[in-house]
Amino acid sequence: MLEDDDDEDDADLFSRLSEGSQERLPESDDERLPCSGSDIDPDIGIDIDNPDGYDTDLDIDGEEQFDPTGLKTYIKECNRLGTLPASFFQRHIQDRSFIMRNHGLGPLGAKAISKPLESNTHIERLDLEGNSIEADGAIHISRVLRENLYVNHLVLSENKLGTRGAQAVCEMLHDNHTISNLDLSGNDLKDTDGEHFYNLLTNNSTLNTLHLKHNKFEVDAARWLKEALTQNENLKILDLSWNHLRMRGAQYIADMVMENYGLKYLNLSMNGMGEEGARAIGHALSHNQCLQELNISANRITMEGALQISRGLLVNEVLETLRIGTNPIGTEGSYHVIAAVDKNSNSCIQVLDLTNIIVSQDFEDLVDKMHDEDKRSLKVVHGGVLFRTKNLTLPEQDPEIAFLRDPMTKLKRYAESKHLRLIDLFNQLDRDNSWTVDYQEFYQGIRSTGIDMSDEDIAKLVNRLDADGNGDIDYRELLDEDHAHRVMKRELLENKEAESKKEAEHVGE
Known part of the structure; x- marks a missing residue:
């Protein structure tokens, strides 16, 4: 299966490969709390001016205290930026493996959480997949990770980083010699962005794992x-x-x-x-x-x-x-x-x-x-x-079961359930209105619909639709596959009817 490899934990995979072995994360919706004048965060019960709970009678006036979690810094940064603190971030800021996927941080939210990372000594894995932090968010994160000595696993997949974001991350890793695992999958990285990864890989001797799937790399x-x-x-x-x-x-x-x-x-x-x-x-x-x-x-x-x-x-x-x-x-x-x-x-x-x-x-x-x-x-x-x-x-395999499991059947069922014509479905997948759909557009389009298709199903369907093998699917190719699917359905019904007649004749005898 195409998705088998995604299920492997990268650290375990790297360990097994290094040893020459034979074989080879989602959170609830983000709750946000307004900044409060209280010294106690009502959601997590932590004194944000003294998150470790230490007696501060001996603190020296005017001297900034060490903030090992970065919680106090985070609240102050949210106040400065005029954004609401994410309670999830506050609750998990002391986790060694910090996984905050699909919480809608955006560029400003990424800037807010980047500040506490300067002092945080707990987080070793930072996973911000699917937060649309874009290039600006990646730039903020990269600035504070440049000299970070704790984060060794960075996941920024599905964040719309583009060229500027990828360049910022790659340049950060020229100086950072702690991060060994990097995931920039699904970030609309283009063919010309390959040069940034050349600079990264020729200036960094620490990185051992690099995920760049679902991008637009070519020759x-x-x-x-x-x-x-x-x-x-x-x-x-x-x-x-x-x-x-x-x-x-x-x-x-x-x-x-x-x-x-x-x-x-x-x-x-x-x-x-x-x-x-x-x-x-x-x-x-x-x-x-x-x-x-x-x-x-x-x-x-x-x-x-x-x-x-x-x-x-x-x-x-x-x-x-x-x-x-x-x-x-x-x-x-x-x-x-x-x-x-x-x-x-x-x-x-x-x-x-x-x-x-x-x-x-x-x-x-x-x-x-x-x-x-x-x-x-x-x-x-x-x-x-x-x-x-x-x-x-x-x-x-039962032909009827095979037909029901066919990815084209799943695609047409979705269109019928949404009352979409074939041309409407194609336009929904054709995000750039080019009248052709490349592999990436097709994959992202299918995933956005919620159709129950595995990566393997999508790959099978793409291979069937792209009849001329040029890497793009046009409307005519979709029509041709639809015709083939109708013929398959008609033959299935005819065979089923013929079998029913035979059974009836046998009973009559």
């Missing part, structure tokens, strides 16, 4: 990252999923994989790399001596692309997990992959993820042989076996 960003990571051997985890790398961008990343000696985990899923991108990745795998997990799911990789990947697997001796599911490689492509793992006696592959890919009986037989005869420790996930045998008891 230039890939080139900057390649240049940076051929020099940087400290980064261990890199997530570039759901970007726009395509074939040429994938080739730069593959060049980086071939020359890098530090990266352990790389997620390139949903980047449209195609056959040529797969060829480059396969070539890189034949040279790389450190990568332990690679995710290239949902990348339009064909059987020929799978063949190129398998050539790299024939000689690779370090990769432990390969995720190549939701690609049109077919039974032949999947067999090439498993056969390469089988032939390489030094292969370290322990997890092979072929989610949504049908495999052949020969594939299954080879896996059984690797388990029983070769005593190989290998976990394989796939979409089912093409032919059934007496030794295989996988039930056939």
Whole structure:
């Protein structure tokens, strides 16, 4: 599944990868309190002038007292900015892992909480995902974290940071040598922003985990990252999923994989790399001596692309997990992959993820042989076996259930429930009114509707809708898929009616 990796705790993942192991947060709505003349905060019962409860008789007049939590500083800063203090922030300001997601802080709220971070000695993980703090908020946060010695895990995903915000964070990390884990996913970062990450990765030796998924990186960003990571051997985890790398961008990343000696985990899923991108990745795998997990799911990789990947697997001796599911490689492509793992006696592959890919009986037989005869420790996930045998008891999937679970069915049901025509639905997804919808727009649009679709469902639907493979979905492609969906529904009803007639005739006899 595409979302499996998101569920992993980054610290645990980094620890397991470092050890070479085999395997691989939401709060209530923000309550806000007006600034009060009282010395006691009514919500948390803390004296804001003396949050630690110490006797202050010995305090020296005129000398500012040390504020280890930053609570007193926060209240004063809210008064100065004319904004209401967030009670959630006050209640959790002493948490080591401070997670304040989707509370609507905005740029001003971010400025208010940045001030107490100057003196706070408790917070080690700062997670402000989904607060729309924008570039100005990121600039305020970055200023105070420049010399912070306590925060080591920073999450600013889904905050509309854009170029200015990303630049501020990257420049802050030139000086900050405490933060080791950074998440800037979903921040509308553009292809030209790759240069900021080049400057970051060539000036920082502490960062070991970097999440940049759901952005708009293309060829230039890939080139900057390649240049940076051929020099940087400290980064261990890199997530570039759901970007726009395509074939040429994938080739730069593959060049980086071939020359890098530090990266352990790389997620390139949903980047449209195609056959040529797969060829480059396969070539890189034949040279790389450190990568332990690679995710290239949902990348339009064909059987020929799978063949190129398998050539790299024939000689690779370090990769432990390969995720190549939701690609049109077919039974032949999947067999090439498993056969390469089988032939390489030094292969370290322990997890092979072929989610949504049908495999052949020969594939299954080879896996059984690797388990029983070769005593190989290998976990394989796939979409089912093409032919059934007496030794295989996988039930056939009910066509009606498959239709109901189909992502296009879910999309059309949403449109019907909202009384939307197909053109209305398309306009709702087309945020920039360009009459085309790219992967990022489609993903964000589906997520904003609340439709019950996993990342895997969205990836499957995008691959079906983008018939010409140019990375964008236009209205005609949506109409074509709608027509195919109607045909599928009609055939399902006709088959169901035919079965009912047969049953009735059998009863009559």
